[in-house]
Structures are given as structure tokens and as C-alpha cells.
Amino acid sequence: MKKETFLYVAESATYATGDQAVFQASNFIGAETPSATSTRFHFTPTAGASVNAAGLGATDSFTVTHTLDGHIEILKGVARAMATPGGFVVVQDDEGTAFSADGSSLGSTGFSDISYDAIASTGTAVKVSGTGVTVAI
């Protein structure tokens, strides 16, 4: 059986209800750029809803807030993660604590498994901003 790749996002420092989610890469529908500093990734809705509140075909999504104009580098980074066969990828964990295999805290902040390329035309480093990621399910 083909193994799936799962993308983990956690948007808050308190892990409040609804702020953590895992998305299956094979459920990816598409990504778009809502603002100069954000890129949104859409997936098949987990609740099975066919339409959203606006009456449009529904998705679940997470939005990464990032360096100004870094959209294409963010897209490429997440695409590389989704193309990795089988596994669990932390896209962004705003709680910021990484854990070792025995469950002890490694103490880093703003944890992510993805490293993003610099913007091709300017060389500006691309990173996820302080507000990190938001989840909409």
C-alpha cells in the first residue's frame, strides 16, 4: 500500500481547540496568494461539507504568513514536503517546541521541518513570520 504524507500545522502558542491540524498531501487541491505576505493551501474538507458559508465549493485550509513577496519560495518548499513519499512533515508549529523521541522538549522556537529558498530575483531570505500559520477547518 502506498504510504501517505501528512502535513502538520499548529497555529497558536496555547494549542487551543481547532488550532492544530494534519492535512493529507494527496488531498491537496491548490494554493493561492491572498496577500503580499501570505500563501494559502487548500485541501479536501475533513467534514465532507460540499459547500462553504458563501455557497462555494468548500475546502479546509492553512495560511502561511511569510516574508514579503516570498510566495513562490513558500509554494516550492511546501510542494517539496508534499512530494516526499510517506511521513510526517511539520509545516509550521507556532507553539515552537520540538520534542525528541522520548517526549522531552528540545526547546527550539517556531519549529518547522521545511527550509525555504531565498527569493530568486533578490536573494532575500524567506521565513515564516511571527504569526506563522492559521488553520481553517
Added chain:
Amino acid sequence: MNYIIANDQGTLTSLGAADQTVMFPSNMILGMDVAEDTGINLFVVSPLDTNDGDALLLKHANTNTAKLDHRKLIDECVSLINGDYNGAAVLFDAANDVKLPTQVLTGSTVTQD
């Protein structure tokens, strides 16, 4: 799965609004058609409304009656979509002058639902 990126903005600082930059997996492609004498449309499922589609217009320069560049551009598009790479491929990116061989970036657009 292959992931395809398209951006129709020629200026980096203008990125980040509707109808500009998208990425989609190859299995969300709905099809292609000949949009006009010098362009083809690639349709994909819209992430903003999964009951509708986004359209990527790929322009070419050929204006001869045989419309040979329609087919060349379709072949190049399919070749990129089915390419052997790990992650994302850029279909066209006006900010970095990336395009298919037969494509012209002027007039090539991303139109989201």
C-alpha cells in the same frame, strides 16, 4: 504527485492578490482548450470554489493559419505536467522570466474563479 506553479506578475513587489500566483497538483487539472488564435487555456479545479475552475491562459506568438503553435504549446505543457521531478515545477513565472519554449509571457494570465 507533481505540483505546478504559475505566476503572471512581472514585478516581484506586485505579488500577492487574486489572479496572480497559484499552485495546483497535476491531478486537479481539468483540461485544455484553444482559447484564441494565439493562446490556449489550461483549466484546473479552483481552490476558492471547488465547483468551478481557474483558467491559465498561455499565449504564443504564432499567427499563421496552420496554428501550429497551439499543438506545440499543448505538448510542452503536458510534458512539464508529467515531468520527472520531485516537488514543484514552474509552468510560467513572469517575475523570473520562466516560460515554456513556445510561450510568450506578455498576455499570459492566471484567472481565479
